[in-house]
Amino acid sequence: MNPWTSSRIRGLKHKQKFATVTVFDYTSAKLADQAGIPLLLVGDSLGMTVLGHESTVTVTMEQMLHHTLAASRGTSHALLVADLPFLSYQISEAEALRNAGRFLQEAGADAVKLEGGAERVSTISRLVANGIPVTGHIGLTPQSVKQIGYKVQGREPAQAAKLKADALAIQEAGAFALVLEACPAPLAKEITDSLEIPTIGIGAGPHCDAQILVFHDLLGMYENFTPKFVKQYAKVGDLIRSSLQEYVHEVEQGSFPGPEHSYD
Numbered sequence: 001m002n003p004w005t006s007s008r009i010r011g012l013k014h015k016q017k018f019a020t021v022t023v024f025d026y027t028s029a030k031l032a033d034q035a036g037i038p039l040l041l042v043g044d045s046l047g048m049t050v051l052g053h054e055s056t057v058t059v060t061m062e063q064m065l066h067h068t069l070a071a072s073r074g075t076s077h078a079l080l081v082a083d084l085p086f087l088s089y090q091i092s093e094a095e096a097l098r099n100a101g102r103f104l105q106e107a108g109a110d111a112v113k114l115e116g117g118a119e120r121v122s123t124i125s126r127l128v129a130n131g132i133p134v135t136g137h138i139g140l141t142p143q144s145v146k147q148i149g150y151k152v153q154g155r156e157p158a159q160a161a162k163l164k165a166d167a168l169a170i171q172e173a174g175a176f177a178l179v180l181e182a183c184p185a186p187l188a189k190e191i192t193d194s195l196e197i198p199t200i201g202i203g204a205g206p207h208c209d210a211q212i213l214v215f216h217d218l219l220g221m222y223e224n225f226t227p228k229f230v231k232q233y234a235k236v237g238d239l240i241r242s243s244l245q246e247y248v249h250e251v252e253q254g255s256f257p258g259p260e261h262s263y264d
């Protein structure tokens with residue numbers, strides 16, 4: 001199987017819907033890669049899912065590089081996209097280029113993702129002009145949670161118009177795909193129909209070209225956190241908990257390790 005490139009991903013537009021998922025380490029990347037998923041994102045949701053932070057705002061470059069490198073070791077075929085964390089690309093284009101380049105040079109990523117609309121056009125163009133494939137991200141942009149909260153975006157006509165203009169601007173700047181997070185399905189359809197690059201929806205309805213879910217959410221790792229847009233394809237959290245309880249019980253009872261797990 002040939003490895004996925006950003007231009008192959010872009011070429012799926014109008015041809016085939018596809019699934020993508022976040023990964024955060026060697027094991028999750030290997031499992032998702034083996035499942036044949038063409039694009040894996042080391043999302044800065046790492047902050048909450050793996051590091052126990054309250055939001056993505058506190059995630060650092062070093063944490064993202066560390067986890068992206070681990071994920072890259074488990075990825076053979078998929079395109080590995082790394083999230084540029086908060087303040088790694090907003091201060092200047094030069095810093096954005098340096099930080100994005102580090103993901104390719106030091107951490108094995110194939111592309112980066114950054115949040116924001118028309119205000120990111122010159123940064124995206126600069127990265128693309130220097131050989132770095134970029135995915136945009138508009139709608140609910142979690143790095144702006146202190147400003148916008150975790151709210152569906154684009155319900156108001158003015159906000160919807162801005163998102164449509166942002167999407168076109170990001171495509172013009174050279175992004176190969178665009179994440180649409182938490183926006184009404186009809187708006188996501190309009191944006192998807194207006195673009196020549198694939199839209200990757202999360203909480204943006206069924207009309208996007210692709211979907212993305214957070215690894216831990218789709219596998220049901222948490223007991224009581226399931227946003228409306230998440231479908232749990234398994235209850236892995238329950239399975240892990242009960243397996244651990246069984247292990248504890250067997251050790252306490254003396255039935256593990258048995259002869260089959262012991263050396264003569």
Ligand code: KIV
Binds near residue numbers: 044045202
């Ligand atoms: O960090 C993340 O997991 C993301 C996805 C929700 C798109 O940005």
